[in-house]
């Protein structure tokens with residue numbers, strides 16, 4: 001069985017890696033993922049300056065997944081550029097960028113370009129947890145403007161982290177924007193499903209503090225939405241890669257994401273709860289499913305979802 005993935009000049013020994021935001025804020029966490037069975041590593045979205053993020057409690061596990069309103073806590077972009085400069089592992093490293101303004105994002109990307117590092121940026125168009133800031137990915141004109149500026153100023157291959165879309169007209173509109181940028185080589189679908197509200201029956205209270213309890217949902221809650229976004233963009237963005245993210249907790253969901261068209265698959269909530277041993281377990285489960293179905297390689301079933 002061969003579970004490796006080769007794409008954009010990179011080789012991943014496993015199709016699994018962390019979702020930005022999980023196990024990737026500090027060097028220690030990044031090193032745990034790098035030394036794990038994960039096929040790649042992605043950093044916590046970074047801003048120009050370090051950020052403490054939103055008041056706690058700001059993350060909660062639930063029976064069906066998670067809710068978070070972290071508020072973009074990170075060590076500042078230089079910390080992650082330093083980590084990338086010292087990084088000498090064959091395992092691909094992605095740098096997630098989420099500047100508070102487009103200018104900040106361009107500044108970060110310009111410094112990344114100057115370092116001529118092999119790591120690709122995953123530009124976050126979808127943070128749902130900055131009070132007062134709408135998700136850029138839901139504003140098609142603003143997204144086009146950002147992608148135009150990034151293409152001109154960064155002028156190298158990059159990817160974007162997209163929010164979930166829920167309407168074929170929006171899939172089409174965003175795909176039209178994304179297809180206008182040949183340097184945009186991959187999209188990661190999806191970020192958390194924004195602004196859910198988890199209520200605790202006993203306390204009759206929201207369970208996280210920021211935004212009156214509103215936060216991004218992950219885990220079982222989001223799997224069908226994640227799979228729909230992966231499949232729609234895999235079809236609409238014919239010459240780009242789609243990275244699946246959302247609801248992966250076993251080999252089954254990883255298989256579904258790849259069947260829907262994902263080149264590789266990120267793990268968020270499950271990784272946060274289980275730790276990096278989740279990568280070994282999920283990979284073994286994926287291999288067992290492939291074995292049972294007679295597939296040797298991921299290419300044997302990638303994008304081959306049947307419809308009725």
Ligand SMILES: C=Cc1c(C(=O)O)[nH]c(=O)[nH]c1=O
Nearest residue numbers: 045070071072127129192216
């Ligand atoms: C970068 C901020 C994000 C955050 C956050 O830091 O609150 N949480 C998410 O679920 N997705 C994000 O994109």
